Amino acid sequence: MKIVYFAWLRERLNKTEEDIEIPASVQTIGELMQWLKSRGEEYEYAFDNPKVIRAAIDKTHVQPGAKIAGANEIAFFPPMTGG
Amino acid sequence: MSGETVTITLEPIDTNKESKAITAAGGNVGALVSFSGICRADEKGEEISALFLEHYPGMAEQEISAHVEEAKRRWPLLSARVVHRVGRIEPGETIVFVATASAHREAAFQAAEFIMDYLKSSAPFWKRTEGGKREAWVEANEKDERALDRWK
Known part of the structure; x- marks a missing residue:
């Protein structure tokens, strides 16, 4: 799945977007954030x-x-x- | 209405040209309200040399357009226009321009405020300051979130 990041999230991860395989057990946006958080130091940050x-x-x-x-x-x- | 309603641009915004265009867009315009959001020379008391604006292409246009359409359902507007600048913006330059035209002033005033309030809290743009003690992302303002309550 394609995931895109903006502003300080982009800077902390040092990437604007990525294509990742998400486990079937991850079903909601909240669960996805928790799962991403476990993927390494920069994600934890x-x-x-x-x-x-x-x-x-x-x-x-x-x-x-x-x-x-x-x-x-x-x-x-x-x-x-904005604005 | 002719022309685009929402434009996101890297170029400086010519507010006089935009105001003239919306008045000329058609209909029996009796009231034109325009708002320009200008880059200040400081952010939270700290001097800055510029703002840098980032946006989510596609979603930014879509969010603004949706709220302009909502404004048109709520008030009898003859036309509306939003121009938002991105990239590097120096103090004194226009960040955002919103104009609404109607037969009478009440609709134009209210619709312009409605569009700005929603733009501030739901259009995906982010400001970073340049030239302060450190480059920093501008934090969202709670007052901007609360401003939406009056339109519910």
Whole structure:
């Protein structure tokens, strides 16, 4: 599955996007954040406080309970500061 | 309405040109409200040399368009326009321009505020400061989140 990162998440992970195989047991955005957090030091740092991280599935905002099945692109980013 | 409603650009925004275009876009315009968000020379009291804006291409346009459409359902707008700049922006330059046109002022005033409030909290843009003691990502403001309550 394609995952994209923005702002300080991108900087902490040192990558803008990646294609990863996600285990079937990981079903929601919240579970995906926990799973990603266990993938190494930089992920632990990036996902240290999942409460402040926002997510989108296929460019639409979603809550941590959202199911990831069928998604083409999942995005993680900090609270937005446009305008 | 003619022309694009939402534009995201790396180039400086010509607010005079944009205001003229929306007035000329058609309909019997009696009120034009425009808002320009300008890059300040400081962030939380610390002097900065520039802001750098990052966005999520595709989603940013989609989020703004959805809220412009919602504004059109709520108020009798003749036209609306949002231009958001990304990349490096220096103090004094325009970051975002929102304009709404209607027959009477109330709709144009309210719709412009509605669009800005939603843009601030739901459009995927992120600001980083340049030239302060350290380069830093601007933190989201709780006041901006609360601003949405009045539109619910």
